[in-house]
Amino acid sequence: MKILILRTIAHNRIWEGIQPSCHYEELSYDIIKKWEPNIVEHPLNQISYGIGIYTHKYYSYGPPKAYSETPEEHHPSLLKLEPISANSIYYGEENSNPDNIKIAFSFIKKIFEVDQMKMISIDNLLIKEKMCELNINRIHTRFPSLCFTLDEGSVKNIFNNFSVRLP
Numbered sequence: 001m002k003i004l005i006l007r008t009i010a011h012n013r014i015w016e017g018i019q020p021s022c023h024y025e026e027l028s029y030d031i032i033k034k035w036e037p038n039i040v041e042h043p044l045n046q047i048s049y050g051i052g053i054y055t056h057k058y059y060s061y062g063p064p065k066a067y068s069e070t071p072e073e074h075h076p077s078l079l080k081l082e083p084i085s086a087n088s089i090y091y092g093e094e095n096s097n098p099d100n101i102k103i104a105f106s107f108i109k110k111i112f113e114v115d116q117m118k119m120i121s122i123d124n125l126l127i128k129e130k131m132c133e134l135n136i137n138r139i140h141t142r143f144p145s146l147c148f149t150l151d152e153g154s155v156k157n158i159f160n161n162f163s164v165r166l167p
Helices: 026-035 116-134 152-160
Strands: 002-008 021-025 047-054 077-081 092-096 099-110 147-151
Touching (some): 002 077, 002 099, 021 026
Parallel strands (some): 002 047
Antiparallel strands (some): 047 077, 092 099
């Protein structure tokens, strides 16, 4: 099984369950396709859940500033991936006008054991793990992908290193 990692630098409070989906456009979408060309072709039954992360840039990105200074924005979220449309077995879809990817989810809960500093550290480790999987060096990529999958065991090991047990 896989876990979908969803990261943001600019979507205000996106992992709080206010919105039923997120989208990534243009440059972000291009990087996602390079890191994982078939990102939306994973059926829902192959992905355990998603984890929504606010990246370190989220807290300073702008103007306008995305960070609302709410307590919820200091913790990652556990997300249930949802069908992108009524009878779909997929959680996402690609669109070509404009180039973007849309991913459907619902909020399960906040991971309160992880504060902002731990979340940023975990985020860096998740990126590093994916880059190792892809056999790419940070020097060869300008920005890390904002959306990718990792093996469930790898993600749980990273969180376990911070004394956090994922379901």
